[in-house]
Amino acid sequence: MNIAGAMTRVLPIEDSSQIGHARRTAQRLAEQHGFDDGDAGRVALVTTELASNLLKHASHGELHLRVLPREAGFGIEIIAVDRAQGFDLHACLADGFSTGGTQGIGLGAVARQAEVFDVHADSRGAVLLARLYPHSDRRPDLRYGVSQHALHDDPSCGDTWHLAWHQGCLSALVIDGLGHGEEAERSARAGESAFARTPFAAPVLLMEDMHREMLGSRGGAVAFAQFNPKRDSLSFAGIGNIGACLIGAGKSRGLASHPGIVGAQYRKAQPFDYAHVNGHLLIMYSDGLQSRWNLQDYPGLVHRHPAVIAAVLHRDFCRGRDDVTVLVVALEAVHG
Template sequence: MDVAGTGSPTLVLPLDDASQVGHARRTTLQTAQRIGFDETDAGRAALVATELSSNVLKHAMRGELHLQVVPGRDGPGLEIVAVDRGPGFDVAACLVDGYSSRGSQGIGLGALVRQAQVFDAHADARGAVVLARLFPRQHTRRQDLRFGISHHALHGEPASGDTWRLAIDGARLSALVIDGLGHGVAAAEAAKAGAAAFVREPFDAPETILARAHAGMASTRGGAFAICQYDGAGTLRFLGIGNIAGSLVGAEQSRGLASHPGIVGGQFRKPTVFSYPASSGQLLIMHSDGLQARWRLGDYAGLWRRHPGVVAAVLNRDYCRGRDDTTVLVASMETPRE
């Protein structure tokens, strides 16, 4: 197996005052050091966080910086995402050194492209999301994996009752989202118990993983469960119990993935694993019910072509209910090969 992603949460840093730029820089620096970045690489991450935070305050007046530790092929990387609801900007123009919409020197976004191994952005009248992913420079293999995650606990709770897991093996992908009933510590314990069944053998048959999760969650409050597996050759299999939503999104249309009623760890009828044709370039989107179900990627011009991390952040920004834990997992059906 090439890589496995664990259910780490998204760290959200508010940006509505110039003093918070320094806090964002220091937090990013500490996070990069914690996951093994050396002084130079941690400094690159701090520079990117400073530029993104400053741009949010300059152009949108307020917003957020999201930090996420993401798996790479040779070790973890750091994802830094600036999220705002400002007037948007011309992404292509702003990547040209010397261009500025506000009369500054205009070196920000162009410099970020050179600092980060992965850079992407989406901006329109709703606001902007700008993503940078950084990995240690000594790693020479292609690092980035085409997936994105936006994972948030209900405000004020010490833990998220949602969790997620991701496994990638060549072109194969296996993704899991669990939503423990309710929220808080007890819900988190239920979700963690179910996720343990996935970690053991993530490419076992979906019904086998479900049976293990059901046994593991039986002593907890239980929860909703969904697993999706892509075989790398054009077929996607989905098994869902409860209200984890799944969709397969392409340029022309979006197709919902069918789930069954019930509670894993409680009661549900014998489920069916559904198979769907999946073509190159399509996006798998899975989310807990902390996200409203009425989103349409087609309402955002060109968004489905953006990096999955950008897609996840945009959906969380615009459709988070704000009264439950929220997890949005987005994966491309173009998982890179060596």
């Protein structure tokens, strides 16, 4: 199973008139991706409540929408992001707690409407995640999260990412094309195309394939990680300034990359191997994200869904000077 990179769709929620637009946008997205009327209605209901909750307790915030490709079909992800203080999580989770202008179903009921619901809230703000799948889709949620945004909301993004699963193994890619805009996107997409053909090839050969595909373009920074749960190991190969780390059991290990530019010039991309990684988090990010962050500064965040972690890191550490991608994956066997 392959999941190609796509940007996060951002809907600002600053006044009540934007709640209806958010509801219609999310419902239409669900209908376009195979949700029947009942399931699309659940998406609309959850979107309305999350948007209303933003206005109620934060006065403003954002909804982040993403389509979740599956082996057969799709899911819809909705993340509410704010920077408010004093979010009363227990009150909001109570059934019947009205967020104003809604049925007052409360986030507790929203949690039951969604197949996946998770929250992180502290003095910096709150991130609430809802993932919905058609009721006919009983397959487990894939525990990954991504937050990707183009500089100045440009329709082109010089970053891309890709995930592939095969017989329980995972291969994860992040590329940052040099600069931003259409030319950077063209370079990144060329590398992603080569990766998607053979995501589990030997790392040195895979990097060479991507290099050949990116020749003649701007080139870019490239990193990918291949996880084998049976061996309980991960191989990481990187060229350029894609940041990456493994987090687990109270410690974090940085993953080393080599200097160079894929599509231009680099030395041999010798991979680094890491053992005993089952149950760890893999976090990869482009240099649009500051590197001076530590999940230990966010009590409990490491145990939240990877999509929540990605959204929190983007909210608090986006540089605002470049395209940005944050990819978070729970390393566990998945049959896909």
